[in-house]
Amino acid sequence: MDIEKLQLQPAYRVVSDDLRQRIVRGEVLQGDAIPTEGELAASYGVHRSTIREGLRQLEQDGLLRREGKKLVVSIPRHSDLANAAERALRMHQVTFRDVWEVASSLEPLCAQLAAERITPDELAAVARNLERTAATVAAGQSAVTSTIEFQALVAEATHNQALQLARAPVSQLMRAGYAAIAPALPQSGERLLEAHRHVLDALQRHDAEAAVQWTRKHLVDYRRGCEYAGLDLDAPIPLGV
Structure with missing residues (x-):
């Protein structure tokens, strides 16, 4: 049989993609704080390092910004x-x-x-x-x-x-x-x-x-x-x- 290899995404990408979709759908609004790394790690069932990398992706995309120790939802600037x-x-x-x-x-x-x-x-x-x-x-x-x-x-x-x-x-x-x-x-x-x-x-x-x-x-x-x-x-x- 000709079987193609599975293309599995890294866990941090799965996390960032899911959070991105929730932000775009409006489940969390601009200015809202998202849960802590520990809370997200427990919810997704992954290590905090995985959550940290996923959040970093969203920060780079301008969907999250830091306010003190919190990460809040933001709209990317033009x-x-x-x-x-x-x-x-x-x-x-x-x-x-x-x-x-x-x-x-x-x-x-x-x-x-x-x-x-x-x-x-x-x-x-x-x-x-x-x-x-x-x-x-x-x-x-x-x-x-x-x-x-x-x-x-x-x-x-x-x-x-x-x-x-x-x-x-x-x-x-x-x-x-x-x-x-x-x-x-x-x-x-x-x-x-x-x-x-x-x-x-x-x-x-x-x-x-x-x-x-x-x-x-x-x-x-x-x-x-x-x-x-x-x-x-x-x-x-x-x-x-």
């Missing part, structure tokens, strides 16, 4: 999820083209929804970002960080959690392209600033069509800039960039 997804995408060797294609769909959608939903406070935050970007460009410095922040502020104004989580790691991966473009095209800062000014104007007027148009124009410029800087669009984005 930044933690984005960083983890970015690392995974790099390890899967996503290319500059992969990232540009996805951004070309997600960022215009963000601009459209933001134009329809943005609040006065959110408009003020975008305007402040634009002022910082203008000062950075005028000083001849890289505007990469403020550009990533601008995109994040527009995404937050969509009030769509799924969209924000989907586009965050992609936006972070675009940093590598911006970093290559800036020294190769000194005028890129002014072009970027112009696009952002038009996007802000469209958001202030709640003009979704114009916001989408200028976001797409900026993304076309991004791709051309990558090519001019000598980047191979089909090359994986390197780690640590």
Whole structure:
């Protein structure tokens, strides 16, 4: 008989998976303390070391956090999820083209929804970002960080959690392209600033069509800039960039 070997999970993974499902189902809520290691070990019938390793997995995933000696349920922060997804995408060797294609769909959608939903406070935050970007460009410095922040502020104004989580790691991966473009095209800062000014104007007027148009124009410029800087669009984005 052809019999496949059993694929048995380590006990700590069984524990962490079961606790993860209970958290997701809402059996324990955000801020609730979970039982102690000793209590969990007795309930699951395993050693405390097994429980400790299972809990460590959940801490790393952002589902548990320490408050003194207690472990309480928490909701992973957007930044933690984005960083983890970015690392995974790099390890899967996503290319500059992969990232540009996805951004070309997600960022215009963000601009459209933001134009329809943005609040006065959110408009003020975008305007402040634009002022910082203008000062950075005028000083001849890289505007990469403020550009990533601008995109994040527009995404937050969509009030769509799924969209924000989907586009965050992609936006972070675009940093590598911006970093290559800036020294190769000194005028890129002014072009970027112009696009952002038009996007802000469209958001202030709640003009979704114009916001989408200028976001797409900026993304076309991004791709051309990558090519001019000598980047191979089909090359994986390197780690640590």
